[in-house]
Amino acid sequence: MRLSLMLLISHGKRQRRLGGGKPQRLNILRKVVTGLVRHERIETTYAHCDEAKFYAERLIDYAKLGNTNAGAMRIADYWITEKDLIPKLFETLAPRFANFDGRYCRLYRLPLTTQNTLDTAVLEYKGNPYPSLRPTPKNHPNSIANILVEGLRQDYEKKKTETV
Amino acid sequence: MAASMLVRAFQNSRQTWSTCSKYASLEKQNWTLCLPAVTTILPCRTTTRRRDRLPLPQRLYVPDKSRTDQDRQAEELTPDNMAHIQESYKEEEESLTQARLCPLKDEPWPRHAWTPESRRTGVLATKIGMMPMWTKTGHRLTVTLLQVQDCHVIRYVPAWDSDNPGILTLGHRTCSPFYLSEEYLRTFEKAGVPPKRKIAEFKVSKDAAIKPGTPLYAAHFRPGQYVDVYGKSVDKGFQGVMKRHGFKGQPASHGQTKTHRRPGAIGTAGHGRVLPGTKLPGPMGNVVRYTRGLKIWRVNTKHNILYVNGQVPGHNDGWVKVYDSILYKSKHKNKLEDHLGNLPFPTYFEEEEGELEEDLYDDELFRFDEPSIVFESAEGAKK
Amino acid sequence: MAAFGRVLLRSRQKLCLRWSSSTVEAAKPVTASPDITDTVQDQTGSRKTTRFISPEFIIPRGMKADFPTKNHVERMDMLRRRSVMDIPEFYVGSILSVLTADPYAPGKYQKFVGICIKRGGYGLGATFTLRNVLNEQGIEICYELYNPTIHQVQVLKLQKSVDPHMVYLRDALPEYSTVDFNFQPVQHNPQDPVPILDTKVLLKPPPWYWRWERVELQGIDREHMRQNHLSQKRLDKMDNHRKPWMEFDLMYEYDTTKVEEDVIKDMEYFQNVVRRKKETVTSEKATEEEKT
Numbered sequence: 025m026r027l028s029l030m031l032l033i034s035h036g037k038r039q040r041r042l043g044g045g046k047p048q049r050l051n052i053l054r055k056v057v058t059g060l061v062r063h064e065r066i067e068t069t070y071a072h073c074d075e076a077k078f079y080a081e082r083l084i085d086y087a088k089l090g091n092t093n094a095g096a097m098r099i100a101d102y103w104i105t106e107k108d109l110i111p112k113l114f115e116t117l118a119p120r121f122a123n124f125d126g127r128y129c130r131l132y133r134l135p136l137t138t139q140n141t142l143d144t145a146v147l148e149y150k151g152n153p154y155p156s157l158r159p160t161p162k163n164h165p166n167s168i169a170n171i172l173v174e175g176l177r178q179d180y181e182k183k184k185t186e187t188v
Numbered sequence: 189m190a191a192s193m194l195v196r197a198f199q200n201s202r203q204t205w206s207t208c209s210k211y212a213s214l215e216k217q218n219w220t221l222c223l224p225a226v227t228t229i230l231p232c233r234t235t236t237r238r239r240d241r242l243p244l245p246q247r248l249y250v251p252d253k254s255r256t257d258q259d260r261q262a263e264e265l266t267p268d269n270m271a272h273i274q275e276s277y278k279e280e281e282e283s284l285t286q287a288r289l290c291p292l293k294d295e296p297w298p299r300h301a302w303t304p305e306s307r308r309t310g311v312l313a314t315k316i317g318m319m320p321m322w323t324k325t326g327h328r329l330t331v332t333l334l335q336v337q338d339c340h341v342i343r344y345v346p347a348w349d350s351d352n353p354g355i356l357t358l359g360h361r362t363c364s365p366f367y368l369s370e371e372y373l374r375t376f377e378k379a380g381v382p383p384k385r386k387i388a389e390f391k392v393s394k395d396a397a398i399k400p401g402t403p404l405y406a407a408h409f410r411p412g413q414y415v416d417v418y419g420k421s422v423d424k425g426f427q428g429v430m431k432r433h434g435f436k437g438q439p440a441s442h443g444q445t446k447t448h449r450r451p452g453a454i455g456t457a458g459h460g461r462v463l464p465g466t467k468l469p470g471p472m473g474n475v476v477r478y479t480r481g482l483k484i485w486r487v488n489t490k491h492n493i494l495y496v497n498g499q500v501p502g503h504n505d506g507w508v509k510v511y512d513s514i515l516y517k518s519k520h521k522n523k524l525e526d527h528l529g530n531l532p533f534p535t536y537f538e539e540e541e542g543e544l545e546e547d548l549y550d551d552e553l554f555r556f557d558e559p560s561i562v563f564e565s566a567e568g569a570k571k
Numbered sequence: 572m573a574a575f576g577r578v579l580l581r582s583r584q585k586l587c588l589r590w591s592s593s594t595v596e597a598a599k600p601v602t603a604s605p606d607i608t609d610t611v612q613d614q615t616g617s618r619k620t621t622r623f624i625s626p627e628f629i630i631p632r633g634m635k636a637d638f639p640t641k642n643h644v645e646r647m648d649m650l651r652r653r654s655v656m657d658i659p660e661f662y663v664g665s666i667l668s669v670l671t672a673d674p675y676a677p678g679k680y681q682k683f684v685g686i687c688i689k690r691g692g693y694g695l696g697a698t699f700t701l702r703n704v705l706n707e708q709g710i711e712i713c714y715e716l717y718n719p720t721i722h723q724v725q726v727l728k729l730q731k732s733v734d735p736h737m738v739y740l741r742d743a744l745p746e747y748s749t750v751d752f753n754f755q756p757v758q759h760n761p762q763d764p765v766p767i768l769d770t771k772v773l774l775k776p777p778p779w780y781w782r783w784e785r786v787e788l789q790g791i792d793r794e795h796m797r798q799n800h801l802s803q804k805r806l807d808k809m810d811n812h813r814k815p816w817m818e819f820d821l822m823y824e825y826d827t828t829k830v831e832e833d834v835i836k837d838m839e840y841f842q843n844v845v846r847r848k849k850e851t852v853t854s855e856k857a858t859e860e861e862k863t
Contacts, residue, residue, distance in 0.1 A: 039822060046816065046820070050816050050819065078821070079821055079822075082821040102819045163267075164264055164266070169264075169265060170264075170265055170266055170269055173265060173269040174269060176272070176276075177269065317641045319648075319695050320695050320717075322719050322720075326672070326718075326719065328715075333641055333644070335640060491640050493640070493641075493644060504638070554719045556648045556651035556652040556655070557652075557654065558719075560655070560719050560720065560722045561719045562672055563672050565674065
C-alpha cells in the first residue's frame with residue numbers, strides 16, 4: 025500500500041485514479057501486472073508502474089500459498105489475464121521469492137528528455153535474467169579520500185582494541 | 189571535529205551524483221534499456237530539505253561526461269569507509285547528548301529568582317494527535333498531544349538594551365548531518381549538540397537566559413498553567429467565501445441560477461471600486477496562527493508529552509512553539525503569581541528537582557486508574 | 572471458488588471495524604464445500620489460542636499509525652481504565668445492559684438495556700450504540716466506552732451479528748429491537764464459539780434511513796424487501812451499485828498482525844510494570860498508615 029504520511033495529508037488520497045472509475049483502474053493494472061509476470065521487466069508510465077507495484081507484490085504473497093489453495097488461485101485467475109502464465113506464477117516466481125520479505129519488485133524512474141516528456145519508469149521482478157540497471161559498485165581504495173578515511177578507521181579500531 | 193571532516197567527505201562524494209542531473213536531458217540517445225552497455229548509470233540524491241512533497245524514487249541518470257572517471261573515483265568512498273563514517277558519527281552523537289544530560293554540573297550560568305516581570309523560554313514540540321479526556325465532574329474534554337523531542341538550547345543573544353528581551357535559539361528533533369549544508373551545521377558546533385531539523389527563536393528576559401546545550405523537557409510546563417501555541421495552519425488551497433469567511437451563501441432553489449455559494453454584492457456603490465480588505469475567495473490556511481490561553485491538563489515526563497486543551501494549528505507531525513501565555517498580563521492577571529511563580533525557573537533541571545512522577549495531572553482531571561464517577565447532587569455535574 | 576470470498580467476508584465481520592485481518596492467513600484453510608468453510612473457520616478459529624483484542628485497540632490505517640508514542644500512551648490509559656472497570660467482550664448483535672451515573676436521574680443512576688447495533692471509533696474515543704423500543708418508541712443511546720460515568724457494562728446475551736453493523740433495525744419491525752428491561756442473563760461458556768445471530772429481518776415500507784437494497788447485508792430478508800417494498804425503478808437500479816471487484820482490490824486489505832503484536836506487548840508491559848508499581852506504592856502507603 026502506498027500509504028504515506030504526506031499523501032494522506034494532501035486530501036487523504038490513497039490511490040491514483042486511472043482510466044474511468046474503479047473497475048477500469050483495476051483492468052488497466054491487470055494488464056500491467058500480466059505483462060510484468062510474462063516479461064519480468066517492463067517500461068510504462070510512472071503512475072502505472074507505481075500503482076501496479078503494490079499489486080504485483082501482493083500477488084506473489086498469494087502465489088506463495090501454493091496452487092492447491094483455492095483463494096490464491098482465485099486471485100491469480102483474476103489478476104493474470106493470459107492464463108498460460110498461471111503455472112509460471114506458482115512454479116517459477118513463488119519458489120524464487122520463498123526467502124524474500126515482501127519486497128519483490130524494483131522501480132526505477134527514467135530521465136525526462138526533450139523527445140519524451142512523459143514520466144516513464146521501469147518495473148521489474150527481482151532475480152530476473154536481464155543485466156542490472158544499476159551500475160555494479162566499484163571500489164577505488166587508492167583515492168585520496170579513501171586513504172584518509174582508511175587511516176582514521178585503523179586508528180579507531182586500534183583504540184577500540186586497546187581499551188578492551 | 190573528526191566527524192565534521194568526515195561529513196564533508198561524505199557530502200563531496202554525494203555531490204558528484206547530483207551534478208549529473210544537469211546533463212541528463214542531453215543524453216537521450218545514450219539511454220538504452222536492458223543492455224549491458226549501460227553500466228555507468230549513477231543514481232542521484234538531491235539534498236533538498238523540503239518535506240512538503242512525497243519523496244519520489246530516484247531517477248536513473250546518464251553520467252556527466254565533462255568529468256573523467258578519475259575525477260569521480262577521487263571522491264567516491266568505499267562502502268567500508270562509508271559505513272565507518274556513519275558508525276563513528278553515531279558514537280559522537282551519543283556522547284554529545286549524554287554530556288548534556290547534567291547541565292548544572294558544567295559551569296552553569298548565574299541563576300536568578302523569579303519576578304513577575306520575568307519571561308521564561310518556551311519549547312518546540314511536535315503535534316502527535318488528539319484524544320478525549322474527562323474531568324472529575326464527568327465533563328468531556330478534547331486534548332491535543334504535543335511531544336517535546338530532543339529540544340536543546342543552541343544560542344543565546346543578549347539584549348543590546350536593558351529594556352528589551354534577549355533571544356534564545358532552540359533546536360528540535362535531532363537529524364542526520366549527512367545531507368545538511370555546512371553553514372547550517374556550523375550553528376550547532378558551538379552548543380555541542382547534534383544538528384536539528386528545526387530551529388526557532390524565543391524572546392526571554394535577562395534573568396531567564398539558559399546556557400547553550402541545555403536540554404529542555406516537557407516538565408518545563410506544569411499542569412494547571414495556561415500556554416500559547418504558535419504554528420502554521422493546515423493549507424486549504426483556494427477556497428470560496430463560504431468556507432473561507434463563513435458567509436451564508438444563497439438558497440438552493442426559488443429561482444436561483446448559478447448562485448448558491450457566491451458572495452453576492454460587494455458594496456461598490458458610490459466609489460465604484462472594490463475596497464481593500466473586502467472578503468472574497470482566495471487562498472486559505474498555510475499561515476501562522478496562535479491559539480492562546482490553552483490549559484495544560486497533564487504532563488507525561490517519561491515520553492515528554494504535553495496534554496493541551498483543545499485544538500492547535502497545523503498538521504500532525506508538524507512543529508509548534510509552546511510558551512507561557514501572554515494572557516497572564518491581561519485576562520489571568522490574578523493567577524500570575526500562583527501559576528508562573530511556582531514553575532521551574534529558568535527551566536526544569538533533573539538533577540535539581542529530582543526525578544518526577546511519570547504523569548503529572550491537573551487536580552480537576554479524571555485519572556483512568558480511579559474508580560468511576562459518582563454524583564452526590566445535580567449541581568456536581570456542572571462544569 | 573466462492574469459498575474464498577465467503578471466508579474473506581467472514582473475517583471482515585469477525586474484526587468488526589477493519590476490512591479483514593491478513594487475508595493471506597484467512598485463505599489458508601481450504602475445504603471442498605464452501606458451506607463447511609465457515610463453520611470450520613469458527614470452530615477451529617484461533618479463539619482458544621490467541622487472546623481476544625477488543626476492536627478499539629486496532630487503529631485504522633494511515634497517519635495515526637505513524638505515532639507509536641501516542642498509540643502507546645493512549646493504550647496505557649485504556650488499560651488503566653480496564654483494570655478498574657470490567658469491559659467485557661461483546662459484538663454487534665449482543666444484548667447489553669449499561670449502568671451510568673446520571674446527576675439528573677432519581678437515585679443518581681440510570682440503567683439501559685438494548686441490542687448493540689453499532690461500534691465505532693478507536694482508542695479512548697471508542698463508542699457503542701444500544702437500541703431498544705420502549706412504549707412503541709425506538710430509542711438509541713450512544714455510549715462512550717471509556718467514559719468514567721459508566722459503572723457497569725454487562726453482557727446479557729453474547730451473540731454476534733453476521734453483518735458489520737445492524738443500523739437497519741431502525742427500518743425493521745419493532746419486534747427485532749425490543750428487549751425486556753428484566754432480561755435474564757444467558758450464561759456463555761468462554762470455551763465455546765460465539766453464537767451467530769442469523770435472523771433475517773423484515774423491513775418496514777420505505778422511506779428508510781438508507782437504501783438497503785444497495786447494500787449487501789445478510790441480516791435483511793432481501794426477498795421480502797424485493798417483493799413488498801421496491802418499485803420497478805429501484806429494482807432496475809439495484810444491481811448498478813454492486814462492487815464485485817472490491818474483493819480483488821488487494822489495496823483494501825489491512826494486515827493487523829503488527830498492530831496486534833504491539834497491543835499484546837503493551838498489555839504485558841502494563842501487567843508486569845505499571846500495575847506492579849501501583850501495588851507496591853499502595854502497600855507502602857498502607858504500612859506507613861499502620862505505623863502512624
